[in-house]
Amino acid sequence: MALTEIDSKAREIILTIQEYSISTWRAVSNLFRPPIYWNDMLIQADVIGVGSTTIVILVGFFTGGVLAIQSMATLSAFGATAITGRFVSLSMVRELGPVLTGVMVSGRNASSIASELGSMVVTEQIDAMRALGVDPLRKLVLPRIVACVVMLFFLTIVADSFGTAGGAAVSIFMNGQNSTQYFSSAYESLVFSDILQGLVKPLFFGFIIASIGCFYGLRTTGGTQGVGRSTIQAVVTSSVLIIVADFLISQIMVALFIK
Amino acid sequence: MKQSNSILDDRTTPVAKSASDSAPVVFHNVSIRFYGPPVLKDVSFTLGAHETKIVLGPAGVGKSVLLKLTNGLLKPRRGHVDLFGQNLSELTEDQLFPLRKRTGMVFQEGALFDSLSIRDNVAYQLHVENIPDEEIERRVREALRFVELEHTIDFFPGSLSGGMRRRVAIARAIITQPDLLLYDSPTGGLDPVTSNTIIELVVKERDVYHTPALLVTHRLQDAFTLTSHRYDQELGHMVPLPKGETDPNTSFLMLNEGRVLFDGALDDLLRSEDPFVREFLS
Numbered sequence: 070m071a072l073t074e075i076d077s078k079a080r081e082i083i084l085t086i087q088e089y090s091i092s093t094w095r096a097v098s099n100l101f102r103p104p105i106y107w108n109d110m111l112i113q114a115d116v117i118g119v120g121s122t123t124i125v126i127l128v129g130f131f132t133g134g135v136l137a138i139q140s141m142a143t144l145s146a147f148g149a150t151a152i153t154g155r156f157v158s159l160s161m162v163r164e165l166g167p168v169l170t171g172v173m174v175s176g177r178n179a180s181s182i183a184s185e186l187g188s189m190v191v192t193e194q195i196d197a198m199r200a201l202g203v204d205p206l207r208k209l210v211l212p213r214i215v216a217c218v219v220m221l222f223f224l225t226i227v228a229d230s231f232g233t234a235g236g237a238a239v240s241i242f243m244n245g246q247n248s249t250q251y252f253s254s255a256y257e258s259l260v261f262s263d264i265l266q267g268l269v270k271p272l273f274f275g276f277i278i279a280s281i282g283c284f285y286g287l288r289t290t291g292g293t294q295g296v297g298r299s300t301i302q303a304v305v306t307s308s309v310l311i312i313v314a315d316f317l318i319s320q321i322m323v324a325l326f327i328k
Numbered sequence: 329m330k331q332s333n334s335i336l337d338d339r340t341t342p343v344a345k346s347a348s349d350s351a352p353v354v355f356h357n358v359s360i361r362f363y364g365p366p367v368l369k370d371v372s373f374t375l376g377a378h379e380t381k382i383v384l385g386p387a388g389v390g391k392s393v394l395l396k397l398t399n400g401l402l403k404p405r406r407g408h409v410d411l412f413g414q415n416l417s418e419l420t421e422d423q424l425f426p427l428r429k430r431t432g433m434v435f436q437e438g439a440l441f442d443s444l445s446i447r448d449n450v451a452y453q454l455h456v457e458n459i460p461d462e463e464i465e466r467r468v469r470e471a472l473r474f475v476e477l478e479h480t481i482d483f484f485p486g487s488l489s490g491g492m493r494r495r496v497a498i499a500r501a502i503i504t505q506p507d508l509l510l511y512d513s514p515t516g517g518l519d520p521v522t523s524n525t526i527i528e529l530v531v532k533e534r535d536v537y538h539t540p541a542l543l544v545t546h547r548l549q550d551a552f553t554l555t556s557h558r559y560d561q562e563l564g565h566m567v568p569l570p571k572g573e574t575d576p577n578t579s580f581l582m583l584n585e586g587r588v589l590f591d592g593a594l595d596d597l598l599r600s601e602d603p604f605v606r607e608f609l610s
């Protein structure tokens with residue numbers, strides 16, 4: 070009994086993944102065939118990118134500050150507070166910048182994408198769009214994916230910078246560290262592989278956020294309640310996938326660069 | 329409806345249209361089901377080149393499903409649908425879009441894009457085709473004038489009444505001068521006066537532009553108005569046909585329990601012995 074249940078659950082998951090892959094691939098393959106709705110991409114870039122800047126700045130700044138506080142306590146035990154800057158910038162650039170930005174934007178935008186498209190499904194606006202000869206994958210999905218990938222890249226850089234600044238604020242103003250020392254240790258420690266890792270991650274995370282948001286939005290059934298369900302599924306799935314992808318990318322990067 | 333309609337000039341004339349005099353819509357033994365029992369079973373019918381077919385049937389019988397099958401929004405489980413001579417089952421979603429562009433559809437609930445103004449709703453198809461702004465503006469105003477709602481052009485769908493939304497949906501469907509119109513319960517839930525305005529629009533589409541159409545309705549009254557009136561272009565409104573005459577291009581399709589119960593002209597429908605038809609008409 071339990072086995073057949075597991076069996077049908079597994080089948081459902083595999084079917085969902087298959088459906089997701091097919092529709093996402095159909096959306097992305099449109100990138101190379103006109104018409105491409107550039108205007109919608111710009112609008113989405115504004116909604117996703119500019120709209121998220123404030124929270125990303127705040128989260129980045131305070132995370133950097135926390136990192137400095139915590140590391141300072143530990144590092145001072147070894148008399149190594151001089152490398153606080155290095156600790157903060159490495160943590161931000163490699164891990165926390167991309168992941169926190171991803172999770173914040175996922176909470177903000179995977180949900181809004183899923184609920185927007187979900188409402189359009191239940192009010193037949195998606196069908197109306199198809200009936201008017203416009204492909205929702207081109208008009209709605211692709212612009213969101215492109216905008217999200219591009220904007221998450223820049224938002225991550227913003228988060229990294231403000232994180233380093235937050236760490237600096239704590240080290241310099243609260244702990245009286247020398248600012249030159251902080252910043253030189255922060256910058257000198259960053260090597261190519263760290264930066265590459267930190268900038269590759271948001272590309273994947275942005276893709277996950279938008280494609281999962283669209284996917285759950287477009288398969289909404291069951292009225293307004295269904296929209297709520299899709300929204301939750303989109304946020305949960307994209308956040309988990311971001312963490313999983315982070316693990317995989319880190320693993321691959323470490324294997325590639327640290328031999 | 330007093331203004332002259334220059335939409336007419338843009339349209340292919342009936343003569344040109346009949347160049348491809350084949351039936352725009354043919355259903356071949358179409359069956360479809362969702363999760364429960366089949367919704368449509370073995371449905372076959374043909375819509376002629378200038379024909380307006382009125383689809384009747386009880387609520388939930390599958391009338392909306394039938395319209396969505398017509399332009400490929402849904403795929404039949406068995407059988408197939410020919411639209412403009414092409415078998416929809418053999419086409420990919422990408423290949424369906426050009427055919428859908430030739431079809432205007434009015435959804436049961438209007439399905440207007442609620443984040444776009446009335447102007448952008450009506451212009452939707454023109455916008456994606458990169459038509460110059462001045463021409464879009466002109467055609468949008470024309471289409472809105474056709475449904476007598478030009479003054480709402482800057483409103484949003486949320487601030488219109490149900491009947492106005494339905495008329496905007498009609499304007500959106502006709503703006504590209506489609507080769508086929510699908511109306512899903514255009515008068516559903518409206519008062520008799522507004523319903524009549526909408527039926528007059530349908531009659532106008534039928535008699536002025538000769539666009540073939542499938543029209544779902546719950547109101548028998550609408551069906552009778554459609555068959556017993558014609559659009560008089562000189563007078564600018566619809567007028568009753570002489571007593572005893574019916575429009576030869578208007579026919580009926582009645583569904584019950586997923587099957588076609590009746591397909592034919594009004595006279596035959598009225599003479600039908602089928603107990604369900606009799607009950608429905610009484």
Ligand SMILES: Nc1ncnc2c1ncn2[C@@H]1O[C@H](COP(=O)(O)OP(=O)(O)OP(=O)(O)O)[C@@H](O)[C@H]1O
Pocket residue numbers: 362363367385386387388389390391392393394436513
């Ligand atoms: N997308 C769908 N998924 C699942 N079931 C559906 C779907 N669309 C329609 N159905 C089912 O198909 C049946 C027919 O629905 P349809 O909307 O065509 O009825 P209708 O004849 O248009 O009714 P009404 O006169 O109330 O508009 C219903 O039982 C409905 O539950």
Ligand SMILES: [Mg+2]
Pocket residue numbers: 391392393436512513
């Ligand atoms: Mg219906």
